[in-house]
Amino acid sequence: MSDDFNMSMRKFLKQVGVTSQQAIEDAMRDAKADGKTFAVKAVITIEELDMTHEVTGEIKGQD
Secondary structure (H helix, E strand, C coil): CCHHHHHHHHHHHHHHHHHHHHHHHHHHHHCCCCCCEEEEEEEEEEHHHCEEEEEEEEEECCC
């Protein structure tokens, strides 16, 4: 893959990671979710390529 492709993908994934972490931290803090575990799912789609990628997991609030 080209350098331009790699850079644009890294930039997008960095934005996803940073903004998602901020949103999750805000939601957990607002919910007073200390010690609770929540199911989490992230979905990335590229409609023009008919591509969907889903990642699931758990996030536990601070003890």
